[in-house]
Amino acid sequence: MDFAERACDLVSLYEKGDWGMFHELGHNMQRYWWTWDGSVEVTVNLFTLYTMKHFLGKLGSESHEGLENSQSQEKIDRYVAGGRNIAVWNEDPFLALAMYYQLIGEFGWDALKEVFKRYENDSSL
Secondary structure, three states: OOHHHHHHOHHHHHHOOOHHHHHHHHOOOOOHHHOOOOOHHHHHHHHHHHHHHHHHOOOHHHOOHHHOHHHHHHHHHHHHHOOOOHHHHHHOHHHHHHHHHHHHHHHOHHHHHHHHHHHHHOOOO
8 A cells, every 4th residue: 555545544544543654744843953863763753653642542552562661661771771872772763762752751742842842943952
């Protein structure tokens, strides 16, 4: 099924969502000033997560198996124990996304929206 067919399949979109489609659309929302080298395929999925949660009610692993809680925590624990090497972080988009997901869980979507808003409105950032 091509992109147009998937985009028009409203039954499937409302029931399951479409991580890949939401991911690609999310690239339109990314900004270079808060997406540093190595995180392009990570921060794009913040919009995917938001769409999956707010339009479909799907959280974490319900939206993508790469965010299964115990696996995500194990990845984070290994990353921290291994010295927090940014190259490791950059190689595993779901490690990085799991860390963002923890921040969203702790501070909420409004905090992330405020960060993006400040970046948009403050040319000194």
